Amino acid sequence: MAEINSIIKQYKGLPGGLIECYHAIQQEFNFIPEEAITEAAKAFAIPAAEAYGVATFYYYFKIGGRGRYVIRLCESSPCHIAGAAEVVAALAKELGIKMGETTPDGRFTLEYTECVGQCQATPVITVNSRPFGDITADQIPGILSQFR
């Protein structure tokens, strides 16, 4: 809690800084803890509903919990025709979870995303925003082993 408040304090005076503040909180936790929303609402002098509204509008923000490594899979058209579905299946099989879920050990979360702007190398996945391109299903165990 002290940590959350010290982050919020850094952004309090920044005009329109709520989103930057959420980024900084997520940088620390990989998600936005529930209490950070109400604390941010107080700091930015807005209703809690509005602070929730902002946090839930943007797909990169997640209130509650998320694994240490967030694996995002692009499902936009260029990745779609390059075989994104097989990569999804390989990730789900390897981790034993479905898209949107987190592994029981809290290590990995699987999420869909739209285009991550690395379309020279489709299909693309990102691990905590670091892109991996030209992915095939059989490369998945090797990539995951770097983060286990």
Next chain:
Amino acid sequence: MAKELRIVLRNYQVIDPLKIEDYLNTGGYKSLEKARKMGQSQVIDELKKSNLRGRGGAGFNAGQKWSFVRQAFADRKYVVCNADEGEPGTYKDRIIIENDPQSLLEGMAICAYAVGAAKGYIYCRGEYPYVVDILKQAVAQAKVKGLLGDFDIEIRMGAGAYVCGEETALIESIEGRRGEPRYKPPYPGVAGLWGQPTVVNNVETFANVPAIIEKGSDWFKSIGAASYPGTKVFTLTGDVVNKTFVEVPTNTTIRELIFGLGGGIPQGRRFKAVQIGGNSGGFIPESLLDTPADFDSMQKIGATLGSGAVFVMDETRDIVDVVERTAKFFEHESCGKCAPCREGTMRVHEIVEKINHGKGTSRDMALLERLGRVMSAACLCGLGQAAPTPVLTTMQHFMADYQAKVTG
């Protein structure tokens, strides 16, 4: 045979993007110096005459946009760079910033001088944290050298919302709110960021400015298509041999892009369709490939130049399946502010899904077409207005693909 011509990417692999000295050694920031000597109105006149039009998709004359802000009566004015490129298949702004961030900053500084702004923002998408780092370093270097004068540039990061590429939604997001588009008018040039007159331009637009000031409007006007001069950065994706980016004069044809620089279709397959400008772009059949890729020529064939994404599909691709994916995208990305988009994108996805899975009827086809037309006219912002484009253009050019799936 089409050839590359690099203006915004002139420093690609020529300089170390993170060394401002490299940029200065190639004549960097000389254009800003020159602009300050020319005077504000002459800078804007020169830009207007060059007919540089917005590279983000709307194609508005940049000098004219700047002149609105210059003429506006206000204590504070802002310069905002839209680096929220979210159109699937597009990564040109990333390439520009990764390879030459100072060109963008110099372009923004010239704009700030011309319109009388002291503060600028670069709104970079959340998918590019590594690009945000580059921008922050570049701004710090320019500040240390005192090149920006009293112009301050702040970097803000988006958080995964396609709609924030719409300029008023982007402004809402910089102000720390949900990225929902505003009603227009007033346009940002009159009341933009924090209600003040604001220039919002794309990365590629700003990156063109230093070269135009350096070489003059006549030089720029002589390149490419007459009504949309200069170059455009395209990103080639999908079923094309060279999945890469290219910068070419705007009169380059789509065929030259795909079969010249793109190297054609892999595995000896035949071309089927190309979607230009990202998910909101129209699908183009082989019969229209000799169209120049400039803004107006594309509009004439019912397509768009948009962000310059070139998504190629070969003969094995299922058009209706790709359209279903696109429809799902728009349902997901609709911000929900206006009903025609919120409900429309959901229903378009529902109907296309039904057709794609062999459960659609000719009645669904008629409904889809009508819904698409209503959305184009009734949605609040460009997202909803353009969302039906893939549906409508594929129904126009690839009807056989639909008919093969429709029952009764």
